[in-house]
Amino acid sequence: MLAVAGTGCAHTQGGRAAPTSLLAIECDTPDADVWVDGQYIGQIAAVSGRLRLAAGVHRVEVRKPGHFPVQRTVRVEKQGGGTVIVTAELLTDPR
Numbered sequence: 336m337l338a339v340a341g342t343g344c345a346h347t348q349g350g351r352a353a354p355t356s357l358l359a360i361e362c363d364t365p366d367a368d369v370w371v372d373g374q375y376i377g378q379i380a381a382v383s384g385r386l387r388l389a390a391g392v393h394r395v396e397v398r399k400p401g402h403f404p405v406q407r408t409v410r411v412e413k414q415g416g417g418t419v420i421v422t423a424e425l426l427t428d429p430r
Contacts, residue, residue: 338363354415355387360397362423390415397423 347418360369365380372393376382379397390411398404 354390354413356411356415357384357418358382358386358388358395358409359384359418359420360395360423361420362397362425364397364399364402364425367397367402367423367425369395370398370410384418395421395426397421399425401428402426403428409426 337346358371360379360383362379365378367379369379369382371385371388372384376386385394388409388411390413392410393410395407395409396404402425405425407421407423409419409421
């Protein structure tokens with residue numbers, strides 16, 4: 336599990352800013368697909384460093400046809416801020 340702490344916020348909930356952190360994905364396959372908490376987000380090149388995650392635990396998956404998927408569990412601390420970095424090495428599926 337990766338954890339990140341710091342300060343930062345975006346979006347509002349009941350007049351208060353909800354804490355978030357940026358998600359950055361390090362991968363040598365920029366056209367791989369990113370899924371967060373079971374929801375398709377986009378390709379790495381388009382979303383890495385631009386997607387904000389709310390405080391809490393999230394499941395990040397990196398997928399590409401013909402490769403084994405990579406799954407990571409990350410935690411964004413209550414105060415948010417900083418950047419969550421996920422490193423994904425996609426290995427070719429020989430099947």
